[in-house]
Amino acid sequence: MKEIELLIRLHDLDLLLKELGSPERRKSFQSIGFKIKDPTKKLAQAREKLxxxxxxxLLARYERIRQRYERALAPVIGGICYGCFIRLPSEMSTRRDEVQSCPNCGRIIYWLE
Amino acid sequence: MNLSSLLVPERVNLSLRSKKKESVIKELVGMIKSGKDADVIISTLIKREQLGSTGIGKGIAIPHCRSLLVNRLEIAVGRSAGGIEFDAIDKKPVYLVFLVIAPPQDPGNQYLLTLGRIVQLSKELVKKKLFMEPQSPKDFIKLIARIEKLIDRRK
Known part of the structure; x- marks a missing residue:
């Protein structure tokens, strides 16, 4: 699996942990009608494995950016970094499979077209 | 908010082939994303299911998650006449599945509102198994629109 794909998987898992990790946040889903167990233990194990x-x-870089911004990864749509809304140098799009950072905000970027 | 305005016929499958939870999730995600993107989303949806089935009972399931790989709310709907083993909270088979994928952040938390709306609609859809009536995706969306009007009128 490519490194950028692993980072996206990790970020999606972190979103799930954040959304359902605290009893208050979980409550909004439970009030709709979903039965959800405390995910902390189960997802923490999955996160560690990943x-x-x-x-x-690279993991340290991800964690460092996450401390600074809420989201460590930002999509690039139409050549623009959706973390800081700056147009990226077009040559960056030729190296989509590599882990690259936005030269302006420093978030790790991925192409979402 | 209107669910019918978020649905498109290309993402409504009224004759799902799969009979099991995981394969149904794969079939529905396949209508939205392909390749590796689909694999990532499927993996997140399955992790979510492990925290508690999204089969809310009475034949309805609403698998959902947020993912970096979408930039707006994406919905796919599947129906199975034979029923799906979904480990639902009432332990009964599931016949109608609404799959919802949301971006990491969405304006006005449309994600939660949409999930709430689907649950509200489902209560009507299960009456006399209304959801089994439409014969085409377009008819299905029309049925949703009709029920939404009824619900909104009651307010």
Missing amino acids: ARKIPKP
């Missing part, structure tokens, strides 16, 4: 597949320096 994180082990990511090279340590």
